[in-house]
Amino acid sequence: MDPEMVARTIQLIIAPAVMITSCCIFGAGLLGHYASIGERLCVTVRERVDLIRATEVESMSNLIIRERLEDIDYQIPKLLRHHLLVRTSLAGVLIAMVFYILDIFVIAFSVISNRSGLYSAILAVFMLGLPLS
DSSP, rough: OOOOHHHHHHHHHHHHHHHHHHHHHHHHHHHHHHHHHHHHHHHHHHHHHHHHHHHHHHHHHHHHHHHHHHHHHHHHHHHHHHHHHHHHHHHHHHHHHHHHHHHHHHHHHHHHHHHGGGGGHHHHHHHHHHOOO
């Protein structure tokens, strides 16, 4: 393998490696957001259960409790939707990482087999990961 081929191989591998790193950083941020929404959802549902239990025990309809229950009933579907959107985004980032890892293997196979015709496959696999990341 000549030095030019080694340099070209390193250049080919750097792009997917950088994209994998950026996907990891972005995925960590999404995971934190996902956990935060899940925690808020649990706290909100727990508050709703406690308020319902309090109205049953006291057997009186307090205006403040009813308004808070209406507010919670409005918030829970919104939190569930945000939870779903963040989960879908996280899945997209993970799928993009799979494409970038696959791209590294395609690069390695093209270098080992010494086939320059696989450069279009390298580009195609790399481009498949871009819309997901």
